[in-house]
Amino acid sequence: MIWCGNCGFSQEMCHASAYKGYREKDQKTGIPLKKILNQKILWGFVLEMGIVEKIQEIEREISRTQKNKATEYHLGLLKAKLAKYRQQLLEPTTKGGTSKGDGFDVMKSGDARVAMVGFPSVGKSTLLSSLTTTESVAASYEFTTLTCIPGVIEYEGANIQLLDLPGIIEGAAQGKGRGRQVIAVARTADIILMMLDAAKGEMQKALLSKELESMGIRLNKKPPLIYFKQKKIGGVKFTHMVPLTHCNEKLVMTVLHEYKIFNADVVFRADCTVDELIDVIQGNRVYLPCLYVYNKIDQISMEEVDRLARLEHSIVISCEMKLNMDYMVEKIWEYLALIRIYTKKPGNAPDLGPRDGLILRRGATIEHACHALHRNLSASFRYAIVWGTSAKFSPQRVGIHHKLHHEDVVQIVKK
Incomplete structure (x- = not known):
């Protein structure tokens, strides 16, 4: 695939050659049309459509390329380019301030x-x-x-x-x-x-x-078990804790160089693919x-x-x-992995009503419960008393890092 050095599009999609009379000058401004094409049109709608065409061409190239040892580096490079162009496709809408549009800016509410x-x-x-x-x-x-x-x-x-x-x-x-x-x-x-x-x-x-x-x-x-951190000097340090069947050091270097990354620490804690490596490098996956x-x-x-x-x-x-x-x-x-936590005041029965209690994420601790009750409660926290399946015995006196279970009862004691 040959890319135009002038506009960055493929040779077949080159806007400079497709635009008839691009060597002529604009009648009103006298500016060469080629300059207008490069400086104005490329930053507007034509640029966005050009990126779409690039994405489609790379996807076609990936689909018709046979997967084997000889082509794994070429495929890795194509996938890295594809991820970059997809990210660029989102930039015009996110920078313009109108990415959501009317009717889409719904405030997040509820649990x-x-x-x-x-x-x-x-x-x-x-x-x-x-x-x-x-x-x-x-x-x-x-x-x-x-x-x-x-x-x-x-x-x-x-x-x-x-x-x-x-x-x-x-x-x-x-x-x-x-x-x-x-x-x-x-x-x-x-x-x-x-x-x-x-x-x-x-x-x-x-x-x-x-x-x-x-x-x-x-x-x-789940997020890939890959540690990635860029640094200023020292080159690329690549290590893996398990045998790799999808990636190797040369392929990792190829992908990093495509992103203009020449100094970084990369640690594979699992046998991950090149797509998962690209996800970690991009850092914007959910x-x-x-x-x-x-x-x-x-x-x-x-x-x-x-x-x-x-x-x-x-x-x-x-x-x-x-x-x-x-x-x-x-x-x-x-x-959603939500849990309900009931609270109890000293000397009173716990509030076990259908609308009482706190809704927290599974794996939440006493600290999360404190923040849900009041943002400054954790600063004056002394200890907590817990009744429920998370306690070794009921009641149990616990610290702020104690993990709570569904339908636990918690009493918090302040300093």
Whole structure:
């Protein structure tokens, strides 16, 4: 593939050669059209479209390149370039101050946020109206929802914000159908609820996962066990604690040099791929749990329903017939990994009401509970008394770093 040294596009897509009469001067200003092309057009819409074309060309090159030992360095370089161009594609919308757009700047509220993503007319608005008190317009035609509509699910005393996002289409990561704004809001969620039509769920699941991956959202994955830190001098120091089958030192150096990184410490604590290395270098990936919801199961056979229900991270429902809705809310609570902590004042019974207590993340400590009660409480903390499964015996006197379990009772003593 040959790139134009003038504009940076591929030879076939070179704007300088495609623009007829570019050697002429502008009639009003007298400035050479070539200069206008390089300084003005390239920083506007044409530049953005050019990056899209570059991304498409690199994706085609990756798809037609056979994967073997001889091509692994070439593929690693292409993947690094692809990640860079995808990041550049987002820059014009993030720097302009209008990346979210009207209707997308929804304030985060409640104890957690769940974002529904899916193709148009898969039942997102119907589900929002069924689970919350918010009425979202639902119709038989596509693109009924054009803005982000929030609702609140009340479960186990917690307020869970549910976002009904507009339907996204193929090519959303490149800006089609306001797809970038939709996916940008999805990045702020605690979990993703991927709504799928049960009749064509596998195709929709693959396309949506691809669009979310392109925008830096990793579904049901954990961050790679790679330590990466840039430094000013000393060169690149590469070490690995386990045998590597996907990467080696030469490939790591190739990727780092593509990012103009010549001084860094890189430690592989697991057998990671070059894609995971690129994710760590980029540093802007989000790792979110995702629940695949297959809607409209009343339109498929029982055998197909049984097959979909057995898939990992999947649940089958019917919004129209209200089937399996309660179980889906339970799964959302499970994926959010929230716990409820009850508080107790000295000499009084604990507050065990359905709306009492604190909603915290699983793995929270006494310190997190102090911050949830009052921002200055941890400064005057002396010790805490805990009743529940996290205590070795009830009651137990613990310190500020004690980890709490679901439905523990906590009494905090100040200095």
